Amino acid sequence: GAVVSQHPSWVICKSGTSVKIECRSLDFQATTMFWYRQFPKQSLMLMATSNEGSKATYEQGVEKDKFLINHASLTLSTLTVTSAHPEDSSFYICSASGIVYEQYFGPGTRLTVT
Amino acid sequence: QKEVEQDPGPLSVPEGAIVSLNCTYSNSAFQYFMWYRQYSRKGPELLMYTYSSGNKEDGRFTAQVDKSSKYISLFIRDSQPSDSATYLCAMSGRGGANSKLTFGKGITLSVRP
Numbered sequence: 001g002a003v004v005s006q007h008p009s010w011v012i013c014k015s016g017t018s019v020k021i022e023c024r025s026l027d028f029q030a031t032t033m034f035w036y037r038q039f040p041k042q043s044l045m046l047m048a049t050s051n052e053g054s055k056a057t058y059e060q061g062v063e064k065d066k067f068l069i070n071h072a073s074l075t076l077s078t079l080t081v082t083s084a085h086p087e088d089s090s091f092y093i094c095s096a097s098g099i100v101y102e103q104y105f106g107p108g109t110r111l112t113v114t
Numbered sequence: 115q116k117e118v119e120q121d122p123g124p125l126s127v128p129e130g131a132i133v134s135l136n137c138t139y140s141n142s143a144f145q146y147f148m149w150y151r152q153y154s155r156k157g158p159e160l161l162m163y164t165y166s167s168g169n170k171e172d173g174r175f176t177a178q179v180d181k182s183s184k185y186i187s188l189f190i191r192d193s194q195p196s197d198s199a200t201y202l203c204a205m206s207g208r209g210g211a212n213s214k215l216t217f218g219k220g221i222t223l224s225v226r227p
């Protein structure tokens with residue numbers, strides 16, 4: 001099946017700094033990528049949807065100035081958490097979709113803000 | 115009321131047991147139903163994908179959808195220790211890979227050898 005990678009897999013940062021997470025589709029072109037956040041023992045909550053070359057669409061309640069999404073190419077989307085705070089600590093997962101019906105998920109990035 | 119409710123867990127069964135996992139939903143616009151498996155600290159992987167009501171079987175896994183009751187199920191036959199994971203149901207109002215998914219909270223299954 002299709003492979004989606006995320007980098008880094010785990011990051012620790014200090015409060016107030018920014019962190020960038022990369023999501024790559026390795027063997028297919030992803031016209032759409034989704035970013036999710038998952039808290040412990042909670043489900044995946046969709047944060048935003050991004051289409052290559054256009055601005056991301058954010059879900060209600062998600063601050064677009066805090067969570068910057070760039071989908072610059074058909075194989076790469078990035079999520080930047082700006083001015084991170086401890087409450088932003090979570091598991092961030094991306095998914096990518098191409099021309100078939102399935103979304104392929106990345107392995108996730110665990111962010112810890114101290 | 116949340117759009118998608120999933121049976122709380124965790125669930126522990128002996129190897130070889132039949133496992134039944136369930137979700138209910140409130141949004142009648144949902145037409146596509148999925149089950150994902152997620153191992154610890156990993157992203158979800160798609161197990162089953164069904165459209166509208168009916169059953170779908172794939173090996174030891176069977177997915178059932180009852181739209182009239184807004185109820186979906188995943189059955190696992192002859193459960194194995196390797197089936198130990200968190201199972202999430204997901205739904206969308208339209209098909210296609212670009213559709214937004216709404217997930218249940220997930221249930222953690224443990225299959226004891």
